[in-house]
Amino acid sequence: MxxxxxxxxxxxxxxxxxxxxxxxxxxxxxxxxxxxxxxxxxxxxxxxxxxxxxxxxxxxxxxxxxxxxxxxxxxxxxxxxxxxxxxxxxxxxxxxxxxxxxxxxxxxxxxxxxxxxxxxxxxxxxxxDWVYFTMNLSFFACYNTILYFLMSVVVSTTTSKVEAEKGIESLILAIEMVDDYTKGHSKRVQEYSLLFGETLKRAGYPVDLDVLSTSSILHDVGKLQIPAAILQKREG
Structure with missing residues (x-):
């Protein structure tokens, strides 16, 4: 933070x-x-x-x-x-x-x-007093042990999320290498989707913005299994 x-x-x-x-x-x-x-x-x-x-x-x-x-x-x-x-x-x-x-x-x-x-x-x-002092330090140690484990969970979750985002970025780069014509398209779809999602959420609809963000940017992931000759074919 x-x-x-x-x-x-x-x-x-x-x-x-x-x-x-x-x-x-x-x-x-x-x-x-x-x-x-x-x-x-x-x-x-x-x-x-x-x-x-x-x-x-x-x-x-x-x-x-x-x-x-x-x-x-x-x-x-x-x-x-x-x-x-x-x-x-x-x-x-x-x-x-x-x-x-x-x-x-x-x-x-x-x-x-x-x-x-x-x-x-x-x-x-x-x-x-020795007894009182020892008791206070014991409570202090227990309290900080709990804080440490809480922080470890938060850091682990944050690290996993960062790694997932890097993996998604790698997939998007792979998609754009297959179909250079639509370069930047996935990112734009994600941005527009989030704009709509935030508007709907403010209106009271139950929108999960994290799920929307991930699914929108990966909507073209199927292109990785389509031959480049087909994707890059132009009419005429």
């Missing part, structure tokens, strides 16, 4: 977080205390520098730096409000999973785990 899309998802999550914190604080404390104002400010401003400047960062560093930015914000959030618990660190691997890259996901898990342990040493509290 592109950094831009993950960043948009992150901002939506921040908006939900802010909308949740404000009424919760007003309900329990009848006011927004200093701590809540700090948390809201952190969520609203913590990603602004990255959002403004990420396009100027080399492409290979954009995703890792976004994960580091996320870990930094979450760490400060936990330091200011340790009563929120270690679960706040669960968001980092979740965003890491969105990139669908194993190395980035492992990076997000390891760094968020290190950040949790480091901040925990600063804030202290009941989570420093």
């Amino acid at each position: 592109e950094v831009r899309i993950v960043l948009n998802i992150m901002w939506v999550a921040i908006g939900i977080g802010v909308v949740t914190i404000i009424p919760t604080s007003l309900f329990f404390f009848q006011t927004l205390n200093v701590e809540m104002i700090q948390l809201i400010s952190l969520l609203c401003l913590g990603y602004v520098p990255y959002t403004i400047f990420y396009k100027s960062i080399p492409a290979q560093w954009q995703a890792p730096l976004l994960i580091v930015n996320c870990i930094a914000v979450i760490s400060i959030f936990y330091y200011l409000a340790p009563y929120m618990g270690h679960a706040v660190f669960y968001f980092v691997p979740l965003f890491g999973m969105f990139f669908r890259k194993v190395k980035l996901f492992i990076f997000s898990v390891v760094v968020s785990g290190i950040a949790y342990i480091g901040v925990l040493q600063l804030v202290g509290g009941p989570e420093t």
Whole structure:
């Protein structure tokens, strides 16, 4: 997934977080205390520098730096409000999973785990108890294992779809080699079919656009079994 899309998802999550914190604080404390104002400010401003400047960062560093930015914000959030618990660190691997890259996901898990342990040493509290701490790390490990398998399924599905698309492209090239006269015809039929399909779907008809896309571009696949002499024969 592109950094831009993950960043948009992150901002939506921040908006939900802010909308949740404000009424919760007003309900329990009848006011927004200093701590809540700090948390809201952190969520609203913590990603602004990255959002403004990420396009100027080399492409290979954009995703890792976004994960580091996320870990930094979450760490400060936990330091200011340790009563929120270690679960706040669960968001980092979740965003890491969105990139669908194993190395980035492992990076997000390891760094968020290190950040949790480091901040925990600063804030202290009941989570420093060995039993409690071990239990939290066990939950964290189980959670990330589940995320890893989910990501593996998504990546496998995406890879299969890409391979299928490459196979279809190869078939279309083979068809056009047999009948050069209709070069580009299959692609045009697919485009027109999808236009009709999208219009019908908006009108409420149950149209499967993926099936329509594949079937329309392969409608001439039978030409592969017809002799070129027949296909290329011209009248007169």
